[in-house]
Amino acid sequence: MRKVSGFTIIELVVVITILGILAAVALPRFFDIQNDARRAAAQGVAGAVASGAAINYGARLAQGNLAGAATIVNACTTAVLTNVLQGGWPTDIVVAPGTLTTTMANGATGTCEIYHSAGGTTTTVNIIAVSS
Numbered sequence: 001m002r003k004v005s006g007f008t009i010i011e012l013v014v015v016i017t018i019l020g021i022l023a024a025v026a027l028p029r030f031f032d033i034q035n036d037a038r039r040a041a042a043q044g045v046a047g048a049v050a051s052g053a054a055i056n057y058g059a060r061l062a063q064g065n066l067a068g069a070a071t072i073v074n075a076c077t078t079a080v081l082t083n084v085l086q087g088g089w090p091t092d093i094v095v096a097p098g099t100l101t102t103t104m105a106n107g108a109t110g111t112c113e114i115y116h117s118a119g120g121t122t123t124t125v126n127i128i129a130v131s132s
Contacts, residue, residue, distance in 0.1 A: 038116035039123070045085075045093045046114055046125035052084030057107060057128040066106045066130065075127060076112035084127075092117045106130060 060066055075081075076096070082089040096113035108129045113122040 035120055038118055038120040041090070042093055042114055042116050042120065042123040045090055046123045049081050049084055049112075049114075049125045049127065052086075053127045053130075056084055057130050060130055061107075075110060081112065081114075081125075081127070096122055 078089050078095050081095060093114055094117050096115060106129055109126040110129065111124050111126055113124055115122040
């Protein structure tokens with residue numbers, strides 16, 4: 001009797017079936033990871049904007065450069081929010097439509113929403129009112 005080496009057709013079918021099941025489970029998770037990354041990018045920018053606004057407020061408070069109430073007009077725009085980011089505004093992060101126009105005391109917070117341009121949930125960012 002001759003010794004045969006190799007795989008049987010049953011073994012190959014079982015391996016292909018297992019690979020198919022793994023692919024069916026892994027692919028949807030891969031696409032969800034992309035959304036998680038987009039959400040994390042927007043949250044990172046929101047954190048940087050909030051930190052920059054807090055540093056701006058703290059510096060002006062320490063220098064005594066705050067007077068009266070702060071009138072915030074159209075604060076939720078890329079042009080305005082870029083002022084508190086040292087490296088500039090990321091091209092794939094978008095400020096949600098709408099404006100924050102109000103009069104608040106210095107140190108009060110207003111909120112803007114930002115999101116990734118490829119989609120995903122919006123992230124709220126708090127900005128601190130500072131009079132000029």
